[in-house]
Amino acid sequence: MGNTDTWSLGEQDTVIAALDRAVAAHPDRVLLDFSGELYTYREVDQLSTRLANSLAALGIQPGQTVVTMLDNNIDAVVSWLAINKLCAVSVPINTALRGEFLRHQIADASAPLVICEADYLERIGALAAQLPDVKLVLQRGGAGASSCGGLQLAPLDLHRGTDDTPLARKPNPWDLACLMYTSGTTGPSKGCMISYNFQCNLARLQLRSGPATADDITITPLPLYHQNALVVGIISNILVGARVAFVPRFSVSNFWPEVERSGATIASILGGMGGLLANAPDSDAAKRCFGQIHTVRGNPFTEESKTIWRERFGAKLVGGNGYGLTEACVITSLPAGEYAAPGSSGKRVPDFDVRIVDDLDRELPANTPGEIVCRPLRPDIMFMGYWRRPEETLKLMRNMWFHTGDIGKFDDDGYFYFVDRKKDYLRRRGENISSFEMETAFAAHPDIAEVAVHAVPSDKGEDDVKITAILNPGSTLTAEALFHWATDAVPYYALPRYIEFRDTLPKNPQGRILKYQLRDEGKTANTWDLEATDIKVAKR
Numbered sequence: 001m002g003n004t005d006t007w008s009l010g011e012q013d014t015v016i017a018a019l020d021r022a023v024a025a026h027p028d029r030v031l032l033d034f035s036g037e038l039y040t041y042r043e044v045d046q047l048s049t050r051l052a053n054s055l056a057a058l059g060i061q062p063g064q065t066v067v068t069m070l071d072n073n074i075d076a077v078v079s080w081l082a083i084n085k086l087c088a089v090s091v092p093i094n095t096a097l098r099g100e101f102l103r104h105q106i107a108d109a110s111a112p113l114v115i116c117e118a119d120y121l122e123r124i125g126a127l128a129a130q131l132p133d134v135k136l137v138l139q140r141g142g143a144g145a146s147s148c149g150g151l152q153l154a155p156l157d158l159h160r161g162t163d164d165t166p167l168a169r170k171p172n173p174w175d176l177a178c179l180m181y182t183s184g185t186t187g188p189s190k191g192c193m194i195s196y197n198f199q200c201n202l203a204r205l206q207l208r209s210g211p212a213t214a215d216d217i218t219i220t221p222l223p224l225y226h227q228n229a230l231v232v233g234i235i236s237n238i239l240v241g242a243r244v245a246f247v248p249r250f251s252v253s254n255f256w257p258e259v260e261r262s263g264a265t266i267a268s269i270l271g272g273m274g275g276l277l278a279n280a281p282d283s284d285a286a287k288r289c290f291g292q293i294h295t296v297r298g299n300p301f302t303e304e305s306k307t308i309w310r311e312r313f314g315a316k317l318v319g320g321n322g323y324g325l326t327e328a329c330v331i332t333s334l335p336a337g338e339y340a341a342p343g344s345s346g347k348r349v350p351d352f353d354v355r356i357v358d359d360l361d362r363e364l365p366a367n368t369p370g371e372i373v374c375r376p377l378r379p380d381i382m383f384m385g386y387w388r389r390p391e392e393t394l395k396l397m398r399n400m401w402f403h404t405g406d407i408g409k410f411d412d413d414g415y416f417y418f419v420d421r422k423k424d425y426l427r428r429r430g431e432n433i434s435s436f437e438m439e440t441a442f443a444a445h446p447d448i449a450e451v452a453v454h455a456v457p458s459d460k461g462e463d464d465v466k467i468t469a470i471l472n473p474g475s476t477l478t479a480e481a482l483f484h485w486a487t488d489a490v491p492y493y494a495l496p497r498y499i500e501f502r503d504t505l506p507k508n509p510q511g512r513i514l515k516y517q518l519r520d521e522g523k524t525a526n527t528w529d530l531e532a533t534d535i536k537v538a539k540r
Helices: 015-025 041-057 074-085 099-109 118-125 196-209 227-240 252-262 271-278 284-288 303-313 390-396 435-443 479-486 515-521
Strands: 030-034 037-040 065-069 089-092 113-117 136-140 153-155 176-181 191-195 217-220 243-246 266-268 295-297 323-325 328-333 352-357 370-376 402-410 416-421 426-428 431-433 448-457 463-471 498-501
Touching: 015 041, 015 074, 015 196, 015 227, 030 041, 030 074, 037 041, 041 074, 065 074, 065 099, 074 089, 099 118, 099 176, 099 191, 113 118, 118 136, 176 196, 191 196, 196 227, 196 328, 217 227, 217 252, 227 243, 227 266, 252 271, 252 284, 271 303, 323 402, 328 352, 328 370, 352 402, 390 402, 416 435, 426 448, 426 463, 431 435, 435 448, 435 463, 435 479, 448 515, 479 498
Parallel strands: 030 243, 065 089, 065 113, 089 176, 113 136, 136 153, 217 243, 217 266, 266 295, 463 498
Antiparallel strands: 030 037, 176 191, 323 328, 352 370, 370 402, 402 416, 426 431, 448 463
């Protein structure tokens, strides 16, 4: 059964309103810490108001998009808030983008203004002729480049502004706040239209699963072009009057020294980072910080990593136990301290109705995998659609339910379990196979550095399973040896027909493997084929 809560208004908020309240209540409390550079609530508010007035003088109007391509620094936050104060639309993009990936997002956003690091000017300049909407590029730092491929260029330092006059117009909770581009693993990335209240509601849900007080300090290495850093890192802390310490990038060796320096009590990281830190060598800083971090936010954490964080580092609350995606985040989680069934991602949150359905949108019983669909039970807590793509938006809103494209299931007690991406779910000889579970199994092999499990069309119908993997340096593992190992690691019906070792895997700029490309390539000249051997697979 889905969520039985009924439709209600819920809380309505914006980051600008939340910042106004915080400045009025505690203006001199520190909000931001960038490697020891501290900024109070009042200073952040003042800097962003000045820049907002300056951008208005440059012609930026409410509703217009502004692209930012910035590293983790004070200007990334100030720019984001300034754009919000103008009621314009913030478009923070991944600093790893280049070439067609970069052109597509800047052009698709139709932004007249780009604010970027000097280090990225060359990439943008190379695309100048293909960015007709860009009228001005504001350069942060650098020696003062003279051109950007023909685009008008000016130093950000000349446009930080001096006018402290508050902007009269305030954004509404239901207004469009930002575009967050999806990864584009199956085609060009799409801009998810996110409202102010969506972001504030996500921050409230994060505080529900990992509470914080005004005395807490959150540390995060996550980039400020992602929702996680903006919402979990900044908005949630503004809501409780707390501080957030940003580090430029994730570093195992520098993590605990930064925790010690900043006085952090909460860590906001990704589960993969948590695993690396859990298995890193001992350090004096980590020992001195035992028990200092009481909460570690982030998904996914393995049960083993959770145990290590509790026992080795003294953390009390580890992992988020939640599920969500850019369009609807989060839709399952748990309040802090509530029991989580092992391997689960919590239960339905009160804000969303979540169901598991078959291909005809018929709800499936407990413990049966199917597509995850959802709809909000509060206004302005789900995405507003894909930017300038109404057809693609409606395609995923079949029967007025948002179809996530993910496979999941609920158990008899209402705990949710992610199974796989629908397009990566394989069916072989009448059996469903989760590529996610398969990749987890093969990643446990000591010789495998990275692995993708995907379908190859079979001449017998349905799918054949292929393992495409990168081996650790110095490994002499053969495909046949890996296959024999797999006979004890995966069900017989999931054993791969094909295995291929490569030096690299195709990825998008966010680092996600392009499985559609691997599927299209199918059986290559370097692919090992079970059916070309005399190995017999026993059913068991």
